[in-house]
Amino acid sequence: MGMRESASWLAPGRVNLIGEHTDYNDGFVLPLAIEFGCRATVSPGPAGRLRFVSAQENDAVELRVPALQPERVTGWAAYPAGVLWALGLEDLPGLTVTVDSDVPLGAGLSSSAALTCSVAGAANDLLELGLSPRELVTVARKAENGFVGAPTGGMDQLASMLGEAGSVLFCDMRSLDVRPVPFDLDAEGLALLVVDSKAPHQHADGEYAARRRSCERAAHVLGVPALRDVTDLDGALAKLAQDSEGEELVKRARHIVTENARVTDVVALLDAGRVREIGPALTASHASMRDDFEITVPEVDVLVEALLSAGAYGARMTGGGFGGCVIALVDKDTVDAATRAAVAAAASRGFAEPRAFVTSPAAGAHALDGPDAG
Known part of the structure; x- marks a missing residue:
């Protein structure tokens, strides 16, 4: 040929x-x-x-x-x-x-x-x-x-x-x-700030596999093909609580079901042109990853808090977890201040200096x- x-x-x-x-x-x-x-x-x-x-x-x-x-x-x-x-x-x-x-x-x-x-x-x-x-x-x-x-x-x-x-x-x-x-962030005077925590990804593969197993077990206990199919969250969590791994399955399933709802909520807001209003969903997503899915680390939690304190509309870790990047939705003219706040927060805890950049699709x-x- x-x-x-x-x-x-x-x-x-x-x-x-x-x-x-x-x-x-x-x-x-x-x-x-x-x-x-x-x-x-x-x-x-x-x-x-x-x-x-x-x-x-x-x-x-x-x-x-x-x-x-x-x-x-x-x-x-x-x-x-x-x-x-x-x-x-x-x-x-x-x-x-x-x-x-x-x-x-x-x-x-x-x-x-x-x-x-x-x-x-x-x-x-x-x-x-x-x-x-x-x-x-x-x-x-x-x-x-x-x-x-x-x-x-x-x-x-x-x-x-x-x-x-x-x-x-x-x-x-x-x-x-x-x-x-x-x-379209520019049109709204907004920026998506990405802050790489530089935290080493420790045990990420094993923890990822464990989360996946928990989700599959929860779906099996609930008799649904996947956690995507849970419609009655309270009922599902009550049923999972009876399992031998109850506490863990409740937390893992609650994250997935509420996270899916947050995605569709954000899509509805963006379709309506209400870009700033997605902030609380981003922040709620981070809290769910931190408390229920347990995939964040202090380095990223500290960055999220610092960015929110600096006026971000919302902030969350992005990616599989145990390190990696945090994203924040900020006004374009506050990018430098937000970046300084993130760097200062990491320094105050003795963490690696994060690297920040602005991105758009x-x-x-x-x-x-x-x-x-x-």
Whole structure:
């Protein structure tokens, strides 16, 4: 087959405005693509050989095509290798994959989804596979779940691939239906401030798996397919309280059910153009993650309190938890003061100095060259 010389795609990281841990409960999430992203270029290479190069890593990773099997590749290269595996091709040609990402690592901004989605898009173009953006989401998710072995719920890939400038993406994680919802901060004189706590992610994987197990057990006890299906919260909590793990299941389920309701409340406010009014839901989401889902750490709790004290309309941790970033909805002209308040609060507790930046919804993954360059 006649392959062109190369194909390049850019895919963004994401911030989740609200809807945390609801994705694997068939629930609702409201992410936005951010301006940080990963650029991937895929080009033909020597037959039977795959080469992975990252601007962020010293050494290239090389392997033979037959070695493309789950858990045979470790480290960062497992993500792009997983994408090539997830394409499911009978005869994969030799390829070189080069990536360059400015998504902060370990901040919970989905550097991995930016990586897998950009590689999937570029490989699709180079190999002329004709996959739709939806199908590329599936490929990227399969790479993380089936090859790397990371239990992501699919939100990150949807946001990276299908995000739109000026909008958050309302995702139903059961049907995978998505709808852009207007989130034009500039027009409102607002800013979304992202503050990376720099807290190390300790035990995050084991704790994530434990939360997922609790949610599945709660759904089983309640006799529903997923916690998304709970309609009578009080009745559900009373039933869960009878279980041997009652106290824990009550808390975990209460977070998921109330978080889904907060997502739909925020969507209704944004649809009505009442952007400032989403603040209390963001703050309530944080309290629920802190007290019921128990996934926050002192570093992020302190930042949320500081940002609210500095006049934020609402603030919450975003991402899977145990570190990562806090987001705050603030008036544009208070960004500097809010940032100073966050830095001072961290310093007063002896925490690492946080890094703050302002973001607004960016475009999703797109080609960087050729006829469909975006």
